[in-house]
Amino acid sequence: MTMPASLNLRVVTPAWTGRPALDDTWTAHAACGLGTVEAFYPDHGDARTREPRRICAGCPVKLACREYAVAIGERYGVWGGLGPGQLVRIQAARNRAAKAARRAARDYATEENQHD
Numbered sequence: 422m423t424m425p426a427s428l429n430l431r432v433v434t435p436a437w438t439g440r441p442a443l444d445d446t447w448t449a450h451a452a453c454g455l456g457t458v459e460a461f462y463p464d465h466g467d468a469r470t471r472e473p474r475r476i477c478a479g480c481p482v483k484l485a486c487r488e489y490a491v492a493i494g495e496r497y498g499v500w501g502g503l504g505p506g507q508l509v510r511i512q513a514a515r516n517r518a519a520k521a522a523r524r525a526a527r528d529y530a531t532e533e534n535q536h537d
């Protein structure tokens with residue numbers, strides 16, 4: 422995929438996020454050159470995400486990218502075609518589901534102990 426010149430490429434060091442290293446089994450196929458495109462990190466409140474989302478839509482590693490962003494609790498940029506608000510909502514929903522599963526397991530164990 423050819424990057425549009427309007428994306429204003431800017432190389433940043435991968436360590437700037439302080440996040441775990443990206444898994445190169447999927448990042449090697451990133452349509453955007455992951456973590457190197459300023460347009461994927463619009464300023465807070467910036468609605469100019471149409472172009473990065475368009476690129477993500479055709480990216481072969483969109484789902485892996487999205488999962489990575491959710492897993493690390495990413496709060497900035499466009500990842501897997503989703504903006505920060507959408508990523509945060511997925512993280513919150515998964516946290517609620519995990520909490521409910523732990524509560525159900527604890528309740529089940531308590532019930533089992535009462536029958537012993």
Ligand code: SF4
Pocket residue numbers: 450451452453454455461476477478480481482483484486487499500501502
């Ligand atoms: S889904 Fe988007 S942000 Fe993620 S690697 Fe692909 S183009 Fe880049």
